[in-house]
Amino acid sequence: MKIIRVANKKELNELTGEMLIGSMLSKQTRYNLSITAGNTPKGVYEYLAPRIKRNSAFDHVHYYNFDEIPSTDPNFIGVTMRDLKKLYLDPAGIDSKRIHHLTSENFENHDHNLLLAGGLDAMLLGIGKDGHYCGNLPGTTNFADQTVKVEAKGALKDLIGRHFSDPLLVPDYWITMGPKSVMNARKLILIATGTEKADAIWHLVDGPVENKYPSSILKLHPDLTVIVDEEAAERINN
Template sequence: MKIIIEENYEKMSRVTANILIGKMHQQKRVNLAITAGSTPVKMYEYLVTDTKNKAYFDNVHYYNFDEIPFKQRRGYGVTMTNLNNLFFKPAEIPESQIHPLDENNYKTQDKRIEQDGGLDLILLGIGSDGHYCGNLPGTTKFEDLTSHVREDATENMKDILLSEVGGDEHERPNFYVTMGPKSVMQAKEIVLFATGKKKAAIIQRAFFGPITNEVPASLLQTHPNLTIVLDQDAASELY
């Protein structure tokens, strides 16, 4: 496990973008699973500049690792909509290089990635409860591959799903799909990044505490090629 601590959010985001760009510069197909959410916003600003109109990155293929479908709306769900707005669309990534996970193909996700050569890198965030991807406490176990998680998996799951669709009850689904812990651990490299004091406690607990399903991200301690990128606030309980 390698930990990189940068001065602030902007520098942390730049370092994370650099790691991804470094991975892209290979004379072979490169498969990346990337995260949406608020933490990567600045990183994607850098990545758009770094990749847009660069034909030599046509070897890079992108995967989302979870998806929350809208109940009525057609097309992309929450995750892919965010990734499209943050990165794919502004960077003009061709559709042929984007491989969405959704409620229709989740059962074949692991086999599909295996047939594509496996994930070279998966970029993760971490929730204050220790979740990554859609692996919230009480939803999946360490041995699970890509999974279908129902709204009754936890007491507050309905509220979580409602929040994810912007509070629109008409669009709240009764499930989501996610790559499970076993799926994530099969990636050749994992990069996890976090910002702010609100993430400091869980960073310390997840990566320097016991490995337990109650803190899903604690499993990542055991990955042979894990890099954690933090700003000083997120790292403040490591000192």
């Protein structure tokens, strides 16, 4: 695990963007990248999109979402893909042929299809205050899980319900690449900012590997880079 401390969000955005650019350009053949939605990577995508758009050097890059919250509305694209399109895929002008949507219809074949496509070269991950990553929340998946459907009832359904204005559109499950699937990616880049992420980063870096903190398994990956600002890194010893 490599830990990189940065002074602020601007530095994190630029460094992460340049790291992704370098990784994408390290191959001339197909490059498979899975990226995260959410607030943390917003600045990364603002830095990255204009450098990717209309640049044929990146035409070999294919994009994957690693989780999805569907809807009872069959015309709804999905929360994650909706956000990824808004944050990055549309601003970067990514051809739809290079966007591979993980859905409730194809999740059972996702790992096999990824293998046939050469596997994931890299994943850009965020981390939740509770130590979750992708859709691997505490108590929802096991370390041996590949891509799975996670049942959402009670508090979990309320949690995903915040993404919908109409409660009738909230599904009773979500889809996620499980820990085993994530660990199969060749390179992991995890970013975090703010004091609210400090405990989660401590568990990732210095804590034991335990299901209570799902991201703790990531420290066992052979190529994990953690990029954090000073606030998020305030509890770790590195």
